[in-house]
Amino acid sequence: MKVAIFLLVVVACAVTAKPAGYTTKYDNIDLDQILKSSRLLTNYVNCLLEVGNCTPDGKELKNLLPDALENDCKSCNDRQKAGSEKVIRFLVNERPEIWDKLAKKFDPDNRYRVKFQADAKKAGIAL
Numbered sequence: 127m128k129v130a131i132f133l134l135v136v137v138a139c140a141v142t143a144k145p146a147g148y149t150t151k152y153d154n155i156d157l158d159q160i161l162k163s164s165r166l167l168t169n170y171v172n173c174l175l176e177v178g179n180c181t182p183d184g185k186e187l188k189n190l191l192p193d194a195l196e197n198d199c200k201s202c203n204d205r206q207k208a209g210s211e212k213v214i215r216f217l218v219n220e221r222p223e224i225w226d227k228l229a230k231k232f233d234p235d236n237r238y239r240v241k242f243q244a245d246a247k248k249a250g251i252a253l
Contacts, residue, residue: 147201148190152183157209161216171224175231195238215251 160166172178174188199207217225233239239253246253 147203148206150203153203153205155183157212161213167221167224171228175227191232195232211249211251215249218251218253
């Protein structure tokens with residue numbers, strides 16, 4: 127579940143790794159605008175799936191997503207965690223075909239799905 131949480135803090139809060147946490151450079155991105163725009167969402171997803179070009183923030187997101195998943199988003203701030211949950215909730219409920227593609231790419235053995243199942247359930251997200 128948090129797989130997605132990171133996944134699209136991950137789509138919208140692309141971040142650069144720093145010892146103390148990820149950059150806050152993208153924390154004010156309007157996630158609602160991205161999620162409502164098929165074009166913008168598709169561009170981020172294609173970047174993550176390596177089937178399209180990446181913007182600088184998309185590249186950062188793609189590079190940091192594995193770390194965020196592996197380390198329980200410990201370097202994420204509260205805003206990034208909330209943004210991730212928003213994106214995951216949207217993808218799971220509104221765009222499951224995208225969620226499935228991202229999960230296959232970033233969690234092919236369902237390791238993170240199992241790891242974050244309880245957190246997802248608490249957040250009301252059915253993985």
